Amino acid sequence: MNLQNKTVVVTGANGGMGQAITKRFLEGGAKVAALDLHVDELEELENEYPDRLVTISANLTEEKQVKDAIEKAVDFLGKITTLVNTLGIAQSATPIDEVEFSQWNRLMAVNTTSLFLINKEVVKTMKKQGMGSITNIASIAAERPRPGLNAYVTSKGGAIAFTKALAIELAEYKIRVNAINPGPSDTSMLGKFSPEDGDVDKVKEETFKKSVPLGELVKPEDIAEAALYLSSDGARMVTGSVLNVDGGRGI
Ligand SMILES: NC(=O)c1ccc[n+]([C@@H]2O[C@H](COP(=O)([O-])OP(=O)(O)OC[C@H]3O[C@@H](n4cnc5c(N)ncnc54)[C@H](O)[C@@H]3O)[C@@H](O)[C@H]2O)c1
Numbered sequence: 001m002n003l004q005n006k007t008v009v010v011t012g013a014n015g016g017m018g019q020a021i022t023k024r025f026l027e028g029g030a031k032v033a034a035l036d037l038h039v040d041e042l043e044e045l046e047n048e049y050p051d052r053l054v055t056i057s058a059n060l061t062e063e064k065q066v067k068d069a070i071e072k073a074v075d076f077l078g079k080i081t082t083l084v085n086t087l088g089i090a091q092s093a094t095p096i097d098e099v100e101f102s103q104w105n106r107l108m109a110v111n112t113t114s115l116f117l118i119n120k121e122v123v124k125t126m127k128k129q130g131m132g133s134i135t136n137i138a139s140i141a142a143e144r145p146r147p148g149l150n151a152y153v154t155s156k157g158g159a160i161a162f163t164k165a166l167a168i169e170l171a172e173y174k175i176r177v178n179a180i181n182p183g184p185s186d187t188s189m190l191g192k193f194s195p196e197d198g199d200v201d202k203v204k205e206e207t208f209k210k211s212v213p214l215g216e217l218v219k220p221e222d223i224a225e226a227a228l229y230l231s232s233d234g235a236r237m238v239t240g241s242v243l244n245v246d247g248g249r250g251i
Contacts, residue, residue: 001232003028007077008231009070011035011060011118012087014042016187017137020220021084021227026052028228033073035060036087060087061109063117070121082231083122083134085115086223090192093148104151111155115162119177123170132175133231136163137223140181140246149193160242167240176239178230183246184208185218213248 008025012018013034019041022034026045031052034042039055046053054076058069074080089110094103115136126132141149142156160179167177184190184204191200194207209217226245229235 001028001228003030003228006030006081006231007079008032008082008084009035009073009077009080009122011083011085011114012137013055014038014040015086015088016189017182017185017220017223018086019045020224021086022053024221024224024228025082030082031077033076035069035073060114060118066114066117066121070118070125074125079129080122080125081129081132083118083126083132084137084227084231085118085135086137087114088137088139088189090189091149091152092192093146093194094150095148096150099151107151107155108158111152112158112162115159119162119166123166123175126170126175127173130174132173133235134163134166134175134177135227135230136160136177136179137227138163138179138181138242140183140244143181143244144249146193152193163242164240171239176230176235178235178238178240179242180223180226180230181242181244181246182223183212183218183244183249185220185223187220190217211249212246216247218245218247 008030010022013022014036022032025032026049034055039057042055056069056072058065060066136159138159139156141153142160145153163177163179194203222245226243
């Protein structure tokens with residue numbers, strides 16, 4: 001797919017899925033603004049695509065930092081055809097009566113409220129353009145919760161509801177808004193959901209991989225392909241959808 005006409009903002013771009021998505025769009029010829037708290041993992045890509053990639057370090061739960069980061073992105077990209085939000089944090093499985101208020105609030109801030117802040121700024125540009133595609137990465141956990149992931153599941157449920165709310169609101173501007181629900185995926189985040197075992201590889205193999213009917217963990221590249229499709233002209237009539245990329249039924 002030729003992506004030369006795509007100008008893309010990826011958030012959480014330093015993470016497992018974010019890197020794969022950034023790389024995939026660059027390989028197709030797109031221009032990308034990659035936003036994250038830290039951007040150190042993107043150095044190699046920056047060297048490879050100096051003219052088509054800008055990295056922007058920002059805490060995307062802070063309103064002012066989001067505004068500044070999106071302004072820098074627009075300066076670099078000119079316009080924003082595509083936004084893919086992958087930023088997120090995991091919750092270590094915790095019984096509800098032991099969850100700290102601060103832990104709950106942090107999960108909501110990173111996984112849900114940041115989407116409000118980022119989408120709000122990007123939509124200002126997309127409305128002027130009269131087009132755009134937004135993809136928010138939620139989680140299959142919002143549909144099939146695991147015990148103890150109460151705050152995480154709620155935050156991702158919020159991300160899905162927000163996606164649907166924006167899809168209906170922004171359709172008249174030809175802005176499409178969709179979500180992807182990854183199943184258990186082979187990134188460093190997966191080990192953080194059950195760290196009490198202490199052995200991340202064991203948790204990945206025995207807890208998560210076994211739960212996937214297709215027999216393997218989702219790869220970050222699988223999520224990149226789904227993000228690519230949702231942002232493509234081939235998906236021009238797809239909005240308000242939630243695409244499960246979960247190998248059948250991971251938990
Ligand atoms: N890995 C999985 O099994 C899995 C499953 C379902 C859904 N997801 C979701 O997919 C998305 C990507 O996950 P991943 O596995 O690549 O995780 P990851 O931890 O590798 O990447 C997440 C990125 O978000 C960034 N981030 C966190 N807080 C931020 C903030 N305040 N401001 C800016 N950036 C911030 C982190 O720095 C990190 O680079 C997340 O939203 C996650 O919840 C992951």
